[in-house]
Amino acid sequence: xxxxxxxxxxxxxxxxxxxxxxxxxxxGPLMLAPAIIYIVALxxxxxxxxVLYAFSTATAGxxxxxxxxxxxxxxNFRAVLNDGVFTKALRNTIFFTLASQxxxxxxxxxxxxxxxxxxPGKKIFRFLVMLPWTTPIALSVLGWFWIFDSVYSPIDWLMxxxxxxxxxxxxxxxxxxxxxxxxxxxxxxxxMIHVWRTLPLAxxxxxxxxxxxxxxxxxxxDIDGAGFWRKLFYIRLPLLLPxxxxxxxxxxxxxxxxxxxxxxxxxxxxxxxxxxxxxWAYFKGIQGGNLSQGAAVALFMLPVLIAIAIGMLRxxxxxxxx
Amino acid sequence: xxxxxxxxxxxxxxxxxPTRVKARRVAGRGLLYTLATMFALFAALPxxxxxxxxxxxxxxxxxxxxNPFIYNxxxxxxxxxxxxxxxxxxxxxxxxxxxxLLVVIITVVVVVPxxxxxxxxxxxxxxxxxxxxxxxxLVPPTLLFIPMTGIIADLGLQNSKYAMVLVYxxxxxxxxxxxxxxxMRNFPWEIEEQAMIDGYSRLQAIWKTxxxxxxxxxxxxxxFSFTLTLHEFVYSLAFVQASSDKTLSVxxxxxxxxxxxxxxxxxxxxxxxxxxxxxxxxxxxxxxxVQGFTVGAVKG
Numbered sequence: 001x002x003x004x005x006x007x008x009x010x011x012x013x014x015x016x017x018x019x020x021x022x023x024x025x026x027x028g029p030l031m032l033a034p035a036i037i038y039i040v041a042l043x044x045x046x047x048x049x050x051v052l053y054a055f056s057t058a059t060a061g062x063x064x065x066x067x068x069x070x071x072x073x074x075x076n077f078r079a080v081l082n083d084g085v086f087t088k089a090l091r092n093t094i095f096f097t098l099a100s101q102x103x104x105x106x107x108x109x110x111x112x113x114x115x116x117x118x119x120p121g122k123k124i125f126r127f128l129v130m131l132p133w134t135t136p137i138a139l140s141v142l143g144w145f146w147i148f149d150s151v152y153s154p155i156d157w158l159m160x161x162x163x164x165x166x167x168x169x170x171x172x173x174x175x176x177x178x179x180x181x182x183x184x185x186x187x188x189x190x191x192m193i194h195v196w197r198t199l200p201l202a203x204x205x206x207x208x209x210x211x212x213x214x215x216x217x218x219x220x221x222d223i224d225g226a227g228f229w230r231k232l233f234y235i236r237l238p239l240l241l242p243x244x245x246x247x248x249x250x251x252x253x254x255x256x257x258x259x260x261x262x263x264x265x266x267x268x269x270x271x272x273x274x275x276x277x278x279x280w281a282y283f284k285g286i287q288g289g290n291l292s293q294g295a296a297v298a299l300f301m302l303p304v305l306i307a308i309a310i311g312m313l314r315x316x317x318x319x320x321x322x
Numbered sequence: 323x324x325x326x327x328x329x330x331x332x333x334x335x336x337x338x339x340p341t342r343v344k345a346r347r348v349a350g351r352g353l354l355y356t357l358a359t360m361f362a363l364f365a366a367l368p369x370x371x372x373x374x375x376x377x378x379x380x381x382x383x384x385x386x387x388x389n390p391f392i393y394n395x396x397x398x399x400x401x402x403x404x405x406x407x408x409x410x411x412x413x414x415x416x417x418x419x420x421x422x423l424l425v426v427i428i429t430v431v432v433v434v435p436x437x438x439x440x441x442x443x444x445x446x447x448x449x450x451x452x453x454x455x456x457x458x459x460l461v462p463p464t465l466l467f468i469p470m471t472g473i474i475a476d477l478g479l480q481n482s483k484y485a486m487v488l489v490y491x492x493x494x495x496x497x498x499x500x501x502x503x504x505x506m507r508n509f510p511w512e513i514e515e516q517a518m519i520d521g522y523s524r525l526q527a528i529w530k531t532x533x534x535x536x537x538x539x540x541x542x543x544x545x546f547s548f549t550l551t552l553h554e555f556v557y558s559l560a561f562v563q564a565s566s567d568k569t570l571s572v573x574x575x576x577x578x579x580x581x582x583x584x585x586x587x588x589x590x591x592x593x594x595x596x597x598x599x600x601x602x603x604x605x606x607x608x609x610x611x612v613q614g615f616t617v618g619a620v621k622g
Binding site: 022024027028029030031032034035036038039042043045046047049050052053058060063064110111114117119125126127128129130131132134135136137138139140142143144146147151152154157175196199200204205207208209243246250253257258259260263264277278281282285286291294295298299301302305308309312313316 | 571
């Protein structure tokens with residue numbers, strides 16, 4: 001930081017500017033321009049458009065907003081709020097996000113402790129536990145989809161072997177559980193996959209924080225006779241709180257806005273019981289061609305995202321001041 | 323894990339007998355291995371199931387009486403042949419490689435000067451602007467995909483793989499700029515200054531001194547823009563309905579499931595064949611990824 005602010009002035013002093021691009025006031029903005037233009041044109045503009053669409057009549061056949069006549073006020077929001085699916089989607093989104101993150105924070109603390117230890121085969125272990133995050137989610141959910149198959153699910157087979165499933169058994173008389181066909185089971189499956197998917201991310205972020213705890217604090221605690229739990233609750237957790245918040249905020253964004261799990265696994269079913277905001281926006285806006293109503297649904301994600309971004313900036317500023 | 327109930331003061335380490343220490347260590351190791359195995363199984367389960375499925379014959383797979391955890395009939399390679407010869411899988415692979423290559427090129431060309439400018443040429447606000455650019459990465463595709471579909475239609479790019487080439491840099495550029503800034507923060511700028519004192523222009527100095535030294539950073543940028551492209555699903559689902567221009571993540575999902583007829587083995591083969599190499603590469607660079615996520619937050 002200090003070196004950077006000091007060096008340009010030192011460098012500038014002895015040299016006259018022989019080349020046009022040696023002028024930092026010209027070169028700096030020029031080199032940054034392509035990135036800024038890309039972001040403004042293809043993130044900033046669509047973001048504005050997302051809001052405009054929600055108040056307009058845009059459809060897939062006629063996506064343009066040319067005149068004031070294309071704006072219809074709150075009509076899209078009224079239409080969206082009046083179909084029962086939206087409320088379900090909103091409730092499910094909140095439920096999946098909060099429940100999965102509550103589980104993830106507990107599991108991530110355990111898993112990061114394991115990854116701090118040394119044991120044979122640790123590299124392979126790391127490769128395996130990171131798989132849910134490092135593989136494309138659309139492909140890995142297909143693996144779960146097959147595991148939860150209505151006829152050939154290996155879980156069902158195991159349950160039949162243990163006499164838990166089939167005629168005259170606890171979960172019988174059906175020979176299959178129909179994991180993705182029953183409301184509670186399908187919701188449980190989606191929830192579990194969200195946990196499965198974001199656990200590695202939360203863990204590695206946490207691990208970054210854990211390894212930055214100075215060792216002498218641990219040693220001092222050892223000498224004072226603090227046991228594992230005491231060290232966990234009085235030293236590690238308080239020191240880790242900011243980084244845990246970061247891990248949570250990141251994985252919350254990914255869970256809250258995820259479309260893939262609900263779409264690939266259940267297509268929002270059964271009867272929209274695993275529908276989330278993003279999947280409902282997809283079905284309305286893209287499959288149904290009603291861009292404006294889809295945009296209205298998706299827009300309900302924005303307040304939460306802004307809140308998360310503010311939380312993140314605050315944490316970053318606190319980290320910078322410490 | 324065993325806890326000690328000794329009061330925190332006055333504890334004498336010698337009081338703990340060697341056998342107790344040993345017993346505790348064995349118990350601790352046992353718990354560690356048990357938990358580690360459980361986590362690994364949970365994480366790898368769908369992938370293990372994919373691999374097991376790929377080599378099964380139809381008669382083996384589609385019999386609910388068969389034990390699904392073993393091969394009741396000898397394993398076969400037919401499903402891989404079917405995937406490669408009789409589906410659009412090769413097209414998806416080709417499309418994905420074309421899209422990824424172009425996205426990587428755009429990303430590198432935009433990101434290297436941007437990161438240099440933010441770290442080297444802008445004073446105090448460079449770091450804050452870099453942080454803001456990184457936050458753009460967190461704007462989710464599910465918020466933007468609907469207006470983006472309108473823009474793509476307006477540009478006449480619907481059903482074209484070039485729609486993805488245009489749009490994917492919106493998340494690779496923010497992420498990779500931030501990543502590369504991390505590489506440049508500790509750069510020994512005296513080298514570049516020396517080159518300029520020796521008579522090179524700044525652009526020549528960047529080319530001769532900065533670029534060669536940040537090659538590892540550029541390599542990381544290439545890897546992540548490549549893997550993020552392969553991971554992407556939402557935009558390609560929204561933009562492309564024509565098989566000829568589909569990429570892997572959407573093509574495998576939409577085309578290998580035909581109505582109610584599933585080609586489970588080939589479907590699993592497609593997923594596994596792509597997932598493992600991506601995971602392998604990603605895993606090698608994972609630490610860099612995490613640093614990108616935490617640097618601004620932890621150290622500022």
